[in-house]
Amino acid sequence: MSAELALLIALGAPAAQTLLVLALARPPGLRDAVHVGMTLLTALACASLLSAAAHGEAVRLVLARPLPNVDLAFHVEPLGALMAAVLSGLGVLHALHTAGYARATHEKAPARQMAFIALANAATMAVAFSANLFTFFVAYQGLILAVFPLVAHRGDEDSRKAARAFLATLLTASVGLLLPAMVWTYAITSALEFQPGGVLAGRVDALTANVLLVLYVLGLAMAAMPPLHRWLAATSVADSPALVTIQALAVLPAGAIGLLKIAAYVFGPALHSESMDDATLASRGLILLAGVGMGGAALIALSRQDVRERLAYSAMAQILAVAIGVLLALPAGLFAAALQVVAFSCASATLLMAVGTTVAVTTRERVADYSGLGRIMPWTFAGFAVASASMIGLPPFAGAWSKLWLITASTGAGLVWAAGLVALAAILTFAHLGPLAVSALAGRAPTDAFKRPDGASILLAAPVVLGALATLALLLFADPLASYLAPMWTPRS
């Protein structure tokens, strides 16, 4: 498969999947086969692109020129290829799980749900492969609009309210903050291309760099930077498949990818350099905000008794770690952030699919009701435990590596307090996830656990186990990933 074709498939297959799933809604077997098959095709294309990026192949796809001097273009570079490969790979597990969930819960409109999941995947792929800020902005807006129906899918007042909060926060931030930042960047540089070394490097004064950084970071409300984080908890009322898309596979990762791309390819050294023409002041302020937000979110998670709400706050704490890594603006920080996105996506997808399986099989959503469930759903809760350990950052799980790199990068930048905040958040994450996993595995088995007497189907259990295995497998990839991502912070000469 040529790299151009693979890129076209990676972007086009999920979009085509949207239409196909709707067109082939019945029989359910065909619908599910199309959903899983097309997701698999996307994942294979992304895997091929991962290899193309490793070999330094320059692949660029221009769809249109909607503005003078600005293309709607996609390209393959290491960061985008890695994120697309991880998210699309997890997407296959999610597709299997969604099919199982729809059958177990007798979902009323599964085709619509799958179609919007596919559309969200298409937008996420477009975010990952975006070649410039304009394309990124288009894909980002598209992702917001694609996920909005997923949040409102259930159609009750709670989900509609959550969908409104989601739409209002993300669209307002992107139009009110991200768009002005993009326009400002264009006004300064007459270009919007993502390029290693940053388009702004050497072209901005300190004041402009600081203001632009604040606009970009807060404008990317998908990254849940306080005070624009409320949408995340609000959307925890959504159905399980939507939650996996929002927290693990599309929305939060897209926010994180945006932060990484903007730090590496827009700011570059303008974020933090030896000279004074950088955004040090804003980045320090934002690191403090993210660090305090991390601790706060992990603490709030501890107080939440609804598992989905607890996981939403936990996810917020994890994604803010990415923001800290990005804002440190050192190669180590950027790598820590990228690794954190990968580890978080694997762990969060596993956790949320395990929660979905539990809801589908037992209808239990409260923390207190999880006690002993691991004894009757051992595979699901084994996966839950592995993913929890990775989220907490327990060695030797993947999350531990990213947190270690983050602490190292923080101290390397002279920000010992930032390292302290990361460690504190890890301890609080342990407090809200550790006991939950332990009580699920070690508690006394409930006698009336199953709503479904036959337990979890293979479609519900297998993706959780495979997700946990992916989390474990990341152990082996820390060093190869560091060299793979090196072009991100090393401009080509």
Place this chain on the structure above:
Amino acid sequence: MVSADPILARLLLAMATTLLLIGVIAAWTSTNLVKRVVGLLFAMLGALVGAAALAAPAALLMLGAGVALGYFLVAAALIVRVQEAYGAVEAAELDSADGVDEPAEPKA
């Protein structure tokens, strides 16, 4: 006209502008629809007199007069129909009759 007697022309222009302003204010602020229309006619008359004082071409004056006549005729017809439909020509009464089933909205 201006070249013949500039002082008279300027005086006429000032009077015309005043007339126009009075007409505009009356048309804008009056609560009675008939008064609004009369205000409008004053404004148009003021504009025509002003144009004449500025020695505007005859075509402009004739066109202006024609337009003023058109406005007067349409306004007269509308006031008759408003009186028939509402039984009133007070703007407040019309607005309250229209606003009964409409929630409040921001005004310009």
Place this chain on the structure above:
Amino acid sequence: MSGYLELARLHAPVLTLLALLAGAALAFVSPSRRLAWVLGIAASIAAAVFSVDAALRVLVWGDAPIGAVEGLALRADGVSLFGAAALNTAGALVAITAGAFIAEASSRTGPYVMALLLCVVAGWSGALFASDALGVFAGAEIAWLASVAMVALSAERGALNGALRMLIAGGVGAALFLLGAALLWRAIGSTDVFYLSAALIRAPGLAASGVGLMLAGLALKAGAAPLNFWLGAAMGRASGPAVLALGVLGMLGGVFVIVRFAAHAAPAPALGAGVSAVLAALGAASVVIGSVQAVGARNLRRLAAYACVAQCGVALLCAALGSPAGFAAALVQAFATLAAMLALFTGAAIGVGGARSLDALDGMGRRAPLAGVAITASAISLMGAPLTLGFLGRWRLVEAGVGAGWWWAAGAVIVTSLAGVFFGGRLIERLYFRRAVATQEAGAGAWGIAGAPAMISAIAAICLGFAPTLLLRAADAATAFVAGGGP
């Protein structure tokens, strides 16, 4: 034969007006509303063909001049060709959509409504093609009085109140324009629009006052804030065709005429700064006030009209820049607004018929999917989402504005987009995420093809945003044709 065809194409402005006025006369005397509708569609399509052909020949292919017509005081320039092509195409689409309502109109008033609709298009087209201020005045007044009559012919009595307010506002505008034209005559010895930029201005203050008054008079008719006090009353209770004529053709016709007038006046050193200040003030006020009003609106038609005010404000800001890039941006933005408004009004006309409340949209996405798509496309364009015409117009303003150091213009764009997110999001939410609480009124009386314009304008609002090269080239050529005096 081809010689006659060439001659006809050379005098496209006259033929455009003739087609519309002849159609209006025939519709007026037509014995049935259906015949009047067919005649109206035929006339408006003929006018659209003439004007689009002229615009394409001059602005895109650049292979033919458009001749002046002696005695009729008509003379086309780039902006008038661009504006007339857009306006007449919209006029044809509006005439087709009017079928959704005219089936329900009485057989007595149906033909009149169609005739008046054609007069509105003819009036604004005449104002666009006029070579001097007298023609602009006559055209604008014909269009305005026809709009007032359309509103007054609505079945609901509340429309009379709106029509009277329109009449008062239009009359004040006419008085201001008349005095302004006289002042301009006094200052430069001519009312020729084409003479403005090169005129020897004897009294700069007088000339600037004249141009300012004329712009204010036109802005009143275009619905620019804060002079849009008539808009809510007129749009809130008027009949469907009147709303279409006023909201789509009237407001945008006014904006095109303002842009053309400003494009001729701005190069004159004594006038440029004044024109710029007036348009900037009107544009900024329209953006802010229109956005606030649209966010607060509970009536669907008013919401659309206020959204149009905000969008037109952006076009006025573009024109206020006074540069060729600014005028080209104004044309693109006006075109984007025209497409979005057409999709919104025609989609609503087909989807909810004569219903006015926003509640009527609840669940319409399922009930009338094509109309829902049209309204969604319009809402997305009004939000300024990328890859839509709405985004393109605003981007051009920012580009031109930043180039001129007008950073606050970018702020105005953000305000418009943020407001668009709120009211556009509300429209989409109602279409797809609410269930109808009562039996909704649909465009049950719509005649066959009446729904086509909604889809055509929705496709234009999205597709031209995706591939805008032709539109941008035409807008640039239109501005150059004014600035350079020839194609």
